[in-house]
Structure formats: structure tokens, C-alpha cells
Amino acid sequence: MPSSSSNANFLQQWKYALAPHNLGHQLKLASQLMYRDFLERLEPYDLTPFHYLVLCCLWEEDGITTTGIADRLKQLGATLTGVVDRMEERNLVYRERNSADRRVVRIWLTEEGKRLMYILPPLGADTVKKATANISEAEQEIVLKLLDRIIQNFS
Secondary structure, eight states: OOOHHHHHHHHHTTGGGSTTTSHHHHHHHHHHHHHHHHHHHHGGGTOOHHHHHHHHHHHHSTTOBHHHHHHHHTOOHHHHHHHHHHHHHTTSEEEEEOSSOTTOEEEEEOHHHHHGGGTHHHHHHHHHHHHTTTOOHHHHHHHHHHHHHHHHHHO
């Protein structure tokens, strides 16, 4: 059986890949903490961060197709369908099939969905401010650029 010092020596070469200090674990932890914080802020509105992401897409382009939303959010359609179902039940959005191609479904904001555009973004900003406290704007830009590159590496 190898000694603990030989184990430590062997593992030293893989230190960058070992939890809890590796990049993947740190990204997951940061994401979970931000998610929880934002979820608490959204709780009075009975929304989740994923509902917010869908609303953000619609605030930018009302009437976007479900495929368009899924592409922007890099989500699988089945996941999005359930979320839109719940949003429709809450009267935040409605669906409309394209008359020329019934396979194409567009998602539209209701008045309530439009109204939330003036309420929810500041809540998201508060979570981001909490996450980036003591991090300069220049450092934040670097982090975002690096995260974009990581995402591109897997695309």
C-alpha cells in the first residue's frame, strides 16, 4: 500500500483538478450561492431564476420562438416547455402557433409579464452587486471574458 506521502506527491500533479479547489467545483459553488440569493429575492413573486431568464429573453424580443429562447439560454426544449407551461398558468406569457407552420410556437408576454420588467431586473442587479462586492469593474470584465471562453470551449 502506498504511503500517504507518496499519495500526496502523486496527487500534487493533479491539484488543479481536485475538489474542493478545482475550477468546476468553484464555479458550481458560486453559481449555487448566487442562485439561492436570487431565488430568495424572487420568492415574493413566486418565480424562479429560470423564469427570470425566460422573461429576460422576452423583454428583449417579445414573440420569440421557444427554439429561440432555448438557443439563447442553451437549454433543452423539454426543460423550457415545462417552465413556459408554469409561466402561462401564472398569466405571465401566452403561446401562439404560427398559422403557416404549426410546429413554430412563439411566446408572448402578457401585461403582467411586461410589468415585471420594471420590478425584477433591480433584484437581479442586487444579487450581482452582492456577488461582486470588492471586485473592480475591470476584474469583473475579465471574469466574464474568461467564463465566455470556458463556455466556448464546450460549445
